[in-house]
Amino acid sequence: MSALAVCVAMQLSAASWSCAAEAGPRVLDLTYPFDDTTQVWPSNPPFHRDSTQRGGTATEAWYATGQVALSEHAGTHMDAPIHFAQGQAGIDGIPVEQLMGPAVVIDVRAATADDRDYRLSTNDIRRWEASHGTIPAGAIVMMLTGWGAYWNDRERYFGSATRESATTLHFPGFSKEAAELLVKERHISGIGIDTASIDYGPSQDFVVHRIVNAAGLYGLENVAGLAEVPASGATLVALPMKIAGGTGAPVRILALLPPRDDK
Numbered sequence: 001m002s003a004l005a006v007c008v009a010m011q012l013s014a015a016s017w018s019c020a021a022e023a024g025p026r027v028l029d030l031t032y033p034f035d036d037t038t039q040v041w042p043s044n045p046p047f048h049r050d051s052t053q054r055g056g057t058a059t060e061a062w063y064a065t066g067q068v069a070l071s072e073h074a075g076t077h078m079d080a081p082i083h084f085a086q087g088q089a090g091i092d093g094i095p096v097e098q099l100m101g102p103a104v105v106i107d108v109r110a111a112t113a114d115d116r117d118y119r120l121s122t123n124d125i126r127r128w129e130a131s132h133g134t135i136p137a138g139a140i141v142m143m144l145t146g147w148g149a150y151w152n153d154r155e156r157y158f159g160s161a162t163r164e165s166a167t168t169l170h171f172p173g174f175s176k177e178a179a180e181l182l183v184k185e186r187h188i189s190g191i192g193i194d195t196a197s198i199d200y201g202p203s204q205d206f207v208v209h210r211i212v213n214a215a216g217l218y219g220l221e222n223v224a225g226l227a228e229v230p231a232s233g234a235t236l237v238a239l240p241m242k243i244a245g246g247t248g249a250p251v252r253i254l255a256l257l258p259p260r261d262d263k
């Protein structure tokens with residue numbers, strides 16, 4: 001059993017279940033619900049659901065069903081390597097071991113408060129490492145921008161009132177240099193962010209997507225609740241819908257928090 005598997009098993013058996021009642025939640029859901037409020041990239045179709053229900057009366061048994069239609073990149077989702085790298089894996093081809101790993105949360109909220117087009121730098125990575133040690137191989141590196149506060153305000157979230165065009169957007173993202181450092185020197189499993197894109201809003205070349213995807217890695221976008229995850233010590237599990245050849249997919253992201261030491 002790998003160290004990661006042991007870690008997950010320990011958290012599930014010891015921390016999450018037995019301590020949940022007295023010590024608060026030990027598993028966080030970092031996923032926005034899919035509904036009429038789901039944010040989608042400019043010009044992409046909105047999330048759509050039709051539902052049918054009947055019965056539930058004294059004479060007729062209850063029955064409910066539904067059907068959905070959505071972009072592979074709507075709401076909380078995972079970008080597959082094939083999204084920006086021809087020949088790379090679709091969402092169904094990502095090894096499952098890569099879908100879980102140590103959570104690295106780099107908090108740049110102080111910088112994004114002054115600059116909505118802020119890009120996470122290699123200095124931000126080194127500052128995190130000075131406090132928490134070198135980013136471990138297999139980590140899932142999350143950029144905490146604070147943009148989750150704007151999820152229900154499309155104009156603030158995208159930094160633009162234009163729904164049709166992706167050329168007027170303003171929100172933070174990773175820098176090219178940071179992506180190269182994480183992919184080439186830290187051997188991470190994937191990256192994620194609490195904005196609509198791992199590239200910052202003004203990007204037109206999507207260079208961070210290209211670097212990450214060309215390395216066979218994935219991106220997590222529109223991640224919810226990131227401020228609740230500690231900078232280090234949690235384990236992330238990100239399970240996308242297994243769409244054959246999908247360029248991305250809706251994903252359920254869980255953070256398994258480390259055991260508390262105040263027991």
Ligand SMILES: [Zn+2]
Binds near residue numbers: 072078079221
């Ligand atoms: Zn995407």
